Amino acid sequence: MNSTTPAIVTQAAVRQLPRAVLLLFCLAYALPGFIGREAWKTADATAFGIMIDLVRGGDWWSPGVLGAPAETPGWAAYWLGAWAIQALPFLAPETAVRVPFIGLLLFTFACTWYSVYHLARQPQAQPVSFAFGGEASPRDYARALADAAVLALAACLGLAQLGHETTPDVARLAGAAAMLYGASRVADLRSPHSRQVLAKTVIGWLLGCVLLVFGGAPGLALVLGAGLLAVLCGAGRSAEATGVPDGSTPAPVPLGLLAALAGVLGASWLLAWGLGALAPFTWPVLPETLDDWQRWLRLMTWFTWPAWPMALWTLWRWRHQLGSLHLLLPLWLAGASVLHSMLASEHLDRALLLSLPGFATLAAFALPTMRRSMSALIDWFTLLFFSVCALIIWVIWFAMMTGFPAKPAANVAKLAPGFRPEFSLLLFLAGALASLAWIALVAWRTGRHRQALWKSLVLPAAGATLCWLLLTSLWLPLLDHALSYGPLSRRIATLVPPGHCVVVDGLNHAQESALRYHGNLDLVRIGAREQDRCRALIVESERQDSLWKRTDLTQWAYRATVRRLSDRQERFALYIRVSPGPGTRP
Template identity: 50%
Template sequence: MNKPTPAIVAQGAVRRLPRTALLLLCIAYVLPGFLGREPWKSADMTAFGYMAELARGATAWLSPRLVGLPPDVDALLPYWLGAWAMQIAPAWIAPDFAARIPFGILLTLALLATWYGTYYLARNPEAQPVAFAFGGEALPPDYARAMADGGLLAFIACLGLAQLSHETTPALAQLCFTGLFFYALAALPYRKLAPAIGGVLGLTGLALSGAPAIATLLGTGGALIHLLDRSPEPDNKKYQFLWAAGIALLTLFVALLASLLDLWRWRIELPEASWPEWRSLGRLLLWFTWPAWPLALWTLWRWRYQLVRGGVPSRHLVLPLWFAGVAVGATLTTGSADRSLLLALPAMAALAAFALPTLGRSVAALIDWFTLIFFSGCALIIWVIWIAMQTGVPQQPAANVARLAPGFEPSFSLLPFLTAVAATLAWAWLVKWRVGRHRAAIWKSLVLPAGGAVLCWLLLMTVWLPLLDFARSYAPLVRRTMIVMQQQPSCVEAHGLSRSQIAAFQFHGHLLMKQAGSQARCPWLIVDKDAAKTLPAAADRTQWTMHSSMRHPSDRNEDLLIYKRTAQKGS
């Protein structure tokens, strides 16, 4: 006997979230982080370094190199996008900002894909609410739209999304293309052209962004889910096998393309069988996907009888569960756990949306109060520390900033300040609206989590941006090093520097970097302190004299040694 769906939703509960408010929320989330900042260490700066090398024609497009070093992530498309943007952009646009433009578009596409993916999953007949005896239940299009609003709010509210989704790295490209393929599979029973385009772009882009294994797993599982799906349209049943075969062929094509471009790499790193390692992974899973993961688990519990009905998996549950499972599996078996977990967020947000029609008032109230206290507290801390930086009062926060970022000089900018004030006032209005009396809407429980996440991210990217740039960029370190060199050298040799450090010296210092031991005969040599012991094997120490040491002002673990050539030949 099939149990009825747990969703009991009246038509009055699916009123749409005002489009203007939703659009402003997305704009307030997307733009900060792409505007007005320096490239951050280390993945952000590293990726930009490869883009800059491609843009100026210093490396091959199919095999990008940075001073002879291959990228950590064997991706191509993200570096191409940034390089093309830098080449197309007019001269008055800063190269680092030009490189961020396509990535802002990728984040926007990820938001759209999450909304439409959740929408079409909610259109599934098995996802519909219980039909009332005398009518009045939510209409399918209105119900799906309200669920999609909730899915998008859950996506934005995820704490781990903020920073990684605003960096110019392959991780953001992977997120976007995962979202596109997720949308394609969700919408395939209802649309054909747009899902076909989204599927091709999503799976191919995912492979070209350094995740061919994940693309192959998602494609294989997606083909099987579509093949076993109970089609909502009778006319689609005869084409169901053909579409599943098409997804399988696309997956095979993507795997062959990755092989042709040599993008396959063995990256499996099983976690150590130790409590600290598993505790670290557990903490990452808990905070990174908050608040989507508890709602997703609640969905699986409340909809457990609909997970498989009559031996057929329910698309609206199995599809996001497969996407989230693949990403979590990659998180547990790869070195870059947070960037792998990022790919689970669209699917987890969709699963979280299906918890909304089943939440009781007490649970919804608990979410609201916890969110209100948490994000209001975070916003208060941000403002207090900013006031302390500007005025010196309170003394303890000001002293902490001076200790953690020695040499930082606070500055005041009117536009960021006004933006931050407007965001804070908007948060106060949102809290007032939420605690006031208003018509019920199933997405209401995720308004405060999404609004609070946007508020704190926007505050960090406005009033705190100078401090974050000072602490998270290499610009202060490069400026100090250039003062030591006194004049622009013809080139600089490097030993033991990370890819991000090399890229930073090339971008901020406009230096031509060479590997130590090359025939360049550069007048200066920069060595990472931890790699100083291996320097004699790479360069002739008799030709170099220790000149000075340099430390990043906010990172005690980042020490550089500056050597000067004993017998210079040009400078």
């Protein structure tokens, strides 16, 4: 084992987290937020509308809504959702499209677990050997760190909402995790089953390339892939330079394997280019103003919490082995994704999402080097923070149901006008069971029992899961009312003459998708040949004054203005077709 490692771990500290417990935890994190809710604005609703459009006969080679291409490229995500609707006709489309994305999120957890497991078995990642024995065995040590990495990934605050959407971002996240897994498998190339290892390496790398390239991030796929290949190429020299004893130095990665991985990456990119699946290239730009940098720093601070401070601690404590695979591979994934988020002019959070597997991997390697005082600080901070958050969620829910306390109830009524809370026994039981589980976990964590390496991340991961589960159970009707276009679409549908198509002008893909699905309306864009047979017209309010430039207003009479009750900015004017004559304007 490595005598220069900062990790000092006994066999007693690497006891296994039961597989059933870890699996139940992953399911408890993945399922809430996917089940029982409507599509939320804007990216989630847009992606769902594109999938519905494909099922209804849209162009599979150019996914979009009403013939307009998708603003966010991502063939892989749109195809998976559309195939799920077709394959699961017994489920509501909103539920069916989420099945493959539940799988992608769980796949991300699995790739992160196996990546850390194989990286932790690298000779340079092993803990110090004791003079009289008793140090952690390589296999148990690797499993303990892999368990911790999954907990660290779930604890990241930024994963909660974006990881539970049906958007290309989830496919890209899974692709980044799969590429990390494929690169980490080279640690086992010296095993007797090297052929099986080689196959798993190429398959993992292939899945990662496909999900990234066909998920709408071909440029990032090239950057990540090239960097990971460069790290693997120099793995042998890095090991020798860090002073690992002879006999434990990993063999250099075969050039044939590197060529195969590079070929898979290049073939995926060229195939996507040939099929026209690549997004138009735009030159990236760094944040220009101080406000832009502050906004990015604030996002970076909370989005990757609590993994980023632990990752920094890892880099400091393992600073004499920065050339090791178990540090370089996740560091490149996290660093490239962070840089990508800096250069993204918008959707900074979605660009930063891909860094989370890398941060979680680095955070796991902090645990063997952490002092007990730091571990206790993390536990107490997490306990107080998530307990207070859970209490606030419960108090506001109780105020919604009973009107007491009066101030929270008044705030809900002000922020969500028109919302009428109704008690749901199922949602209440889900929230109550989650809260009881949190109390039991806190009692276990503060009890007197043997120290486990992954214990410091139990409360952060469970606390994040608790709050997310409470939000998607107790607050689910409120969130649907505030974030879904469903109520608006159903209200507009009651004002439209039945059996006729509707002309739309100035609506985005999410709004059009909601009107088609929730309102069951047949939509036609203004200027289309089919608009002459339509009896109603819906225009976004800001485009209302210039509507006369795009259509003959003498054929339309103003009927009403409808807006989302929770958003005063989204207003739509409704017109009804009349006989030719003077139009009526609001």
